[in-house]
Amino acid sequence: MLKRIEISDLELGMFVHKLEGSWFKHPFWRSKFVLDDQDTLDELLSSDVPAVIIDTERGIDLRPARIERPAPAAAPAAASVALKEPPLRRALRPAPAARSEEVSLTSTLPLSQAREFGHANRVVDRSRKVISKVFLEARLGKTIRAEAVEPVVEEIFASVQRNPHAFNGLMRCKRDLEYVYRHALAVSALMVSLGKQMKLSPADQRLAGMAGLMLDLGVSYLPVDLESTGGDFRRIDERIFREHARLGHDQLMASGVPEPVALACLEHHERVDGTGYPHGLKGDKISLFGRMAAICDTYDWLVNDAQDQMGLDPSAAMQQLSMLHGAFDPGLLTCFIDAVGLYPIGSVVELASGRLAMVISQDDADPAKPRVKTFFSLAERKPVPPVEILLSQCYGEDRIVGAASQEVYSGIDFPMIREKLFASA
Template sequence: MLKRISTSQVELGMFVHKLEGSWLKHPFWKTKFVLDDTETLQDLRDADIDGVVIDISKGLDVQPLRHAAAPRPAPAQTAPQRRRFVPPSTPAQFDLASTAPQSTAREFGHATKLAERGRKVVNKVFLQARLGKTIKAEAIEPVIEDIFASVQRNPHAFNGLMRCKQEHEYLYRHALACSALMISLGRELKLSPGELREAGMAGLMFDVGINQLPVDLAALGGDHRKLPIEIFARHTRLGHDFLLASGMPQAVADAALHHHERNDGSGYPDGLLGGTIPLLSRMAAICDAYDELASLGDELGAIDPGAVIERMAAMPGKFDPVVFDAFVRCMGSFPIGTIVELKSQQLAMVIDQDGTDYAKPTVRTFYSLVTGESVKSENIDLANCYGADEIVGLADLSWFEPEDVLELRQRMMLLATRAR
């Protein structure tokens, strides 16, 4: 049962179901949690929010006021007993706002639900942008919170899912993927909670200006790469102006304006150099380029996530080196979805990461280079197989059709999810 109370009424042991008001005004990422420490309690009472909705089926209720006339006995000289809340005995459905650690395979299932929920919100927001209507930060808050919670539960699952999930609505998927990438990168750079919020919002919104270009992308199959650069480049200022008019934070609007700037000054719209480019924009430049190359490829065709990392590393001067190094650390040398060649002369896809050694992920085999035939899939934890197998390099995918590679990724990820 839900009950709305004021911040002055919150107490330890309550289950916070929702914080009313803009999340830009309070320090909490989670909006559903048990209030179990005094520091969080004080932060909540001090927060600039309209009210708190608690769930009394999961936590304590507001205590009734005592009548002033009723005599109170003298307090006993014993330590006060802290009230305990005993949760219901029936198992609860998984709370997608939880940040408790989850395995990659299990989090894939949660991330799939979040991606679909987020796609609907982003779809609506982008349609409003195309119609010239401003948006409110509150409209996309749930999407950012969902993605942040997923990244907290497992830093690789949501991004891995995006690599293995291809849709016709590229812009929506790209927005969700970049939001997760920005949050992961921001965590690696140790940004503050407020900066992480803005990073996630920037990833979701920095391409919103594409929807305001005077073109019909549907007629181009949704592929903005077919637009003349002088037309496409206008999306940065259009997005910046739209976000400012919508009341979005300045840093988020600036990320839309400058996410195509390059460290050596070769980008647009202002040809900014190095440190003159805002941090969120330097982060966005990397996340945007990575996801686009891993999803659409370029004139060389669709390429593998691991090959994208190599390709970007071979672009000296294009990306901030410190930020790019942090990006590689949080993604791993072989991101989920990368297809690799093993010492055993098999091809396999990376399906999980080892947090202590990103050069030794968990892979799932599917093809023998010796026989030239498919093999029964097997999961190999390269960090714990005692050298029985190892990655010798990225697989040569030139003899696979791009559509076959995409279908393979989706099938392998589905198997990994079912195996959780």
């Protein structure tokens, strides 16, 4: 139920459905969110927002006024009646209404990776429609509204809070999304995961997620036929492609999107050693979100399959990021590796038993011993029936000896196998 309350009555745990007054009178780019941290509450209380609309079905309700009055007489009879309620009546009592899907997708309560995969898949399906519409409207020259992507950011943020590995793992293994949309969703989730590892505030994590979604918006303004690239804008001529950072930034600034988001769009191809573009910025001259985006964007670029070749294995992509000395902020890169995992979901590893296996889930207690699913025998040089192994609980019977070389299984349709292994897990 929606309810209007005074700003002074706000409490942690409430779901803000709408902020009254002008969007420019408060520091929040979102119009709907769970009030889940004290800093955000303090910002709201000190803002010019006169009142808010809360949704009592998605957060706590306004507390009733405390009025001093004599306590009513106890009613022991009621308790005894409740205790004597016939079993048949209790069995026929209507069950409480189940929470809606929308509520579950914005909940931040922790879930196992297996349970979160289903939620993450629904988030991806819903988000694709929004992102495709935003990029299409940009192509048509329409103004970009921050509110249009708020639900996407909120649901990606919630998914990462529920389980930090599920959404990113899903994006590694899905093939049925056009590159531009898959890339936007993946980078958004990676930005939130990195922000969480850095212990940024929930508000800043959401801003980072929004930046990830919008990084390549400028591609829509390039003077090229995107259909000719098969949906993969990496095939655009480099001289033309470089303009997308500036074009996206200018459009986002004109649309009133928060400046940190627009700056990340401008700076995600800058490098801390000054070798990037469009301005060759160095070190902390690049904004925090810009330095974060450089890592997340490059990682996803490396692992994504192209039309003519398979992307790098996630663990190999991690190694390549580390080898690009001076390109990325070293502290942020360490946080990123910690956030995504030593062997990210989708990585192919070689086991001591002579089999290749794909990482299907992480073990946070022991990142070097994830859950894997075998699919290829090195001795027989052919695929084998999959066997699931939780390496942290196999008591030394098998272990990872290193990342597998793609050349070993280059003759098989690994993208198809990867998706099947992931789906079955």
